[in-house]
Amino acid sequence: MTTSPSQASPLSTEKQLPKQSRWTGFIGKEDWWTVWIGLFLVLFAVVLWAASGTIKVFTPSLSTWSDWASLRTTLSNNVWETILLFVLLLVLFTIATSFLKVKIGRFVPGFTLLFVLSLLINIFSSWKIASKYGIEAPLVALALGLVLGNVMKIPAWFDSALRTELYVKVGIILLGATLPFTLIAKAGPVAFLQATIIALITFFVIFWAARAFGLDQRFAATLGTGGSVCGVSAAIAIGSSIKTKKEHVSVTISLVVVYAVVFIFLLSFLIKALGVEAGPAGAWIGTSEFADAAGVTAASSFGDDALTSFTLMKVVGRDMFIGVWSFILAFISVTVWEKRKDGPKAGAKEIVSRFPKFVIGFFIASILLTIIMASVSDATQAVINSDVIAPVKSIRTWAFTFTFLTIGLTTRFRELTTVGWKPVAAFGAGAVINVVLGYLLSVVLFGHFWSDL
Amino acid sequence: MNNRQETCVQRVKVVFRNSSGKSAIESEPQSEKIRAMIHLLQKAHEDWSLYAVKHQIVMETTTLDFGIISEMLERNGFPPSDYDVQVEYERKWGML
Numbered sequence: 001m002t003t004s005p006s007q008a009s010p011l012s013t014e015k016q017l018p019k020q021s022r023w024t025g026f027i028g029k030e031d032w033w034t035v036w037i038g039l040f041l042v043l044f045a046v047v048l049w050a051a052s053g054t055i056k057v058f059t060p061s062l063s064t065w066s067d068w069a070s071l072r073t074t075l076s077n078n079v080w081e082t083i084l085l086f087v088l089l090l091v092l093f094t095i096a097t098s099f100l101k102v103k104i105g106r107f108v109p110g111f112t113l114l115f116v117l118s119l120l121i122n123i124f125s126s127w128k129i130a131s132k133y134g135i136e137a138p139l140v141a142l143a144l145g146l147v148l149g150n151v152m153k154i155p156a157w158f159d160s161a162l163r164t165e166l167y168v169k170v171g172i173i174l175l176g177a178t179l180p181f182t183l184i185a186k187a188g189p190v191a192f193l194q195a196t197i198i199a200l201i202t203f204f205v206i207f208w209a210a211r212a213f214g215l216d217q218r219f220a221a222t223l224g225t226g227g228s229v230c231g232v233s234a235a236i237a238i239g240s241s242i243k244t245k246k247e248h249v250s251v252t253i254s255l256v257v258v259y260a261v262v263f264i265f266l267l268s269f270l271i272k273a274l275g276v277e278a279g280p281a282g283a284w285i286g287t288s289e290f291a292d293a294a295g296v297t298a299a300s301s302f303g304d305d306a307l308t309s310f311t312l313m314k315v316v317g318r319d320m321f322i323g324v325w326s327f328i329l330a331f332i333s334v335t336v337w338e339k340r341k342d343g344p345k346a347g348a349k350e351i352v353s354r355f356p357k358f359v360i361g362f363f364i365a366s367i368l369l370t371i372i373m374a375s376v377s378d379a380t381q382a383v384i385n386s387d388v389i390a391p392v393k394s395i396r397t398w399a400f401t402f403t404f405l406t407i408g409l410t411t412r413f414r415e416l417t418t419v420g421w422k423p424v425a426a427f428g429a430g431a432v433i434n435v436v437l438g439y440l441l442s443v444v445l446f447g448h449f450w451s452d453l
Numbered sequence: 454m455n456n457r458q459e460t461c462v463q464r465v466k467v468v469f470r471n472s473s474g475k476s477a478i479e480s481e482p483q484s485e486k487i488r489a490m491i492h493l494l495q496k497a498h499e500d501w502s503l504y505a506v507k508h509q510i511v512m513e514t515t516t517l518d519f520g521i522i523s524e525m526l527e528r529n530g531f532p533p534s535d536y537d538v539q540v541e542y543e544r545k546w547g548m549l
Contacts, residue, residue: 164549232549236461243519243540246463253460257549291549407549415458424529441465 003080029349030166033096035361039172041395042365045388046372051119055385058084059394066128074126074253085117085185085398091167102160107183110161117144118401136301142264145408152411162406168293170360173313176362177392183453184363187312190431190449191286192291194441195317198287198434202228206430211269217337219248221329223423226252227430231260231290237354241326242333247417255427260294261411267298267435279450280443282306286313288431288438293403300400311362311441322357323351462541465513465519467494468537490495490531497525 028031045055065071087195088413090111097107121144124130124139148154154162203224210220226235232253239249267288274330282299285306287297294310299310327350369389373381441451469487487510494512495501502513519540526536 020504020506020511097464159546165544225457232544233524236544239542240540245520246459246518249463249542250458250460257460268538278539288540293549334486411549415460417458417460447494 010307018214027099029357030100030163031169031357033099034166034169034358035364037092037096038170038176038358038361039135039364040391041170041174042177042368044366045392049084049384049388055391055395056387057081058088059391060085060122061394062122062126064126064128064131065123071123075123085236085395086112089115089395089398093161095426096166097163101298106157106160110158110402112178113158114161114402114405117141117405118398121401121405122397133321136268136402138300139265139268139296141401141404142261142297144406145405146261146411147408149409149412159410162410164293164403164406164410167399167402167406168296169361171396171403172315173358173361173365174313174392174396174399175307176365177369178389178396179308179366180373181363181366183308184316184366187309188316190446191283191313191317192321193311194283194446195287195320198437198441199228200319201437202430202434206426207434209426209429210423213426214423215426216245216248216341218242218244218333219252219423221333222248222252222427223255223427224430225325225329226256227259227290227427229325230292230314230322231256231294233240233292233319233323234322235357237322237326238329241330241350242337251423254419255423256290257411257416257433258413259427260290261407262291263431263435264294264298268301270439271302274439274443276443277447277451278302278305279309279453280447281448282311283313283442283450284311284438285320286310286317287442288300288435289314292406294317297401297404297407302402305453309453312453315359315362319356322352324357326350326354347348460545462511462545463518464515464541464543465517465522466539466541467522468509468539469511469535470509470537474511475476486531486535489525490536491523494522 042056048055058081060081063070063074065074093111094104095106098104119143121137121141124140129135130137177230206227207220207224210223211217215223218239219243221234222239225238226232228234229238235249235252235256238244239252267285270276271284276284281302282305285298286309289298289310295310295314296307299306318437327348330350346439369384373384376384454458454529467490469490491503491510491512498517500516502511504511504513509547521537523538527533
């Protein structure tokens with residue numbers, strides 16, 4: 001689609017240049033691929049059910065085991081399901097990553113190893129002793145990944161399969177299929193209100209602290225949105241919109257990564273120590289965690305209710321408004337900071353172009369299943385629950401297990417940018433305020449709402 | 454942590470478009486100006502992708518900072534109204 005300078009030099013007409021289709025983004029962006037894969041899996045499950053089959057044949061269901069004999073039994077009962085799931089996911093992710101210019105020869109062995117590690121994690125999570133002592137599989141996977149990623153050098157072929165964003169977004173779209181749209185509509189306004197209150201306060205705390213420390217306006221705004229809206233995704237979206245310097249975006253990403261990983265453990269500890277129920281716990285994580293993948297890891301430790309309220313808070317309350325933040329800050333950047341009168345202006349198209357595409361997939365999946373469920377009898381609903389929703393939930397668990405492992409395996413502290421004390425302090429001030437406000441709103445003020453959801 | 458490590462990739466696009474809606478390079482006198490800007494940028498930096506999208510001509514690179522590009526064009530007498538420098542950051546491989 002592109003040309004080298006030597007080919008392009010004798011430019012006399014635009015027709016000589018290679019054309020780039022306006023639709024390239026639909027197959028060239030990871031965000032869109034999460035939509036295609038997530039919706040394909042949901043539609044595949046629905047089509048199989050409509051044809052009197054079930055996607056269950058692709059989903060292993062490991063029973064709780066306590067000794068070698070029971071482990072052997074549950075594994076032998078799930079051999080074909082495990083193999084079929086592996087092949088299905090391998091094909092889908094290989095197609096996607098090949099369009100994202102990842103070498104197939106590297107991705108296939110890398111994904112195979114990731115799948116095997118995930119199988120081991122899922123076997124561990126169904127171990128009776130692990131559940132008896134409350135050893136959370138997501139945290140074990142994360143810790144295992146962190147140790148391996150920081151102690152060993154990860155080979156390039158394995159590295160090519162470690163795509164945290166791809167796996168977590170596919171998982172969130174699959175989660176959309178298991179949530180009735182009526183629930184999203186019911187929780188949406190509260191999630192939006194709570195998230196907006198905290199995001200605004202956190203943003204201004206970080207922004208003004210950074211300005212007080214003498215940091216550049218754009219750097220302060222990028223730090224502020226990274227710490228208040230949606231982590232790295234916000235940092236790169238805002239950094240692009242307001243043209244933040246590259247080194248400042250780099251520093252913001254490093255801070256988000258370190259704080260996000262620390263907060264997985266910190267929030268999990270605080271929730272247990274304070275005895276917070278699953279619903280409010282998920283809302284608190286959704287309010288105070290910086291990144292989707294990190295939040296999913298923390299929320300998964302507290303079960304499905306926590307995962308549901310986390311997703312409603314993070315995806316519906318925070319993530320989908322990144323475009324609005326981009327537009328407002330780009331407008332301020334051009335008109336107030338630059339005081340520019342000529343040249344391109346900030347346009348409202350920012351809101352559309354920066355809308356996270358996986359959120360579209362999340363809504364479509366939810367609406368599709370809600371319509372199907374509303375148009376069938378109670379008896380058929382029970383069949384759909386068993387043959388469509390339960391297996392989709394099982395595949396979602398696998399996508400999230402890939403996420404837990406890849407967060408750890410890709411968070412290599414030696415590869416992060418050096419950060420001075422000023423951004424650390426500004427970001428930290430916002431993070432502390434965020435956690436305290438997150439607790440007050442999720443547990444004290446709206447606790448009953450999130451518990452009864 | 455290492456200060457030589459970067460956690461993002463900066464993709465810069467210099468977009469030349471015709472305000473009248475005609476093909477960017479085929480409408481005089483804008484075409485001459487666009488050719489001059491393209492020539493200037495190619496002389497200063499080798500690693501460009503050059504392509505057309507609709508009625509726009511786009512020069513794209515990940516190896517030259519956007520600040521240098523804007524400064525260079527302005528210094529050579531091209532005001533910001535003649536072009537649009539767009540910046541897109543991407544997370545570096547594997548970032549959370």
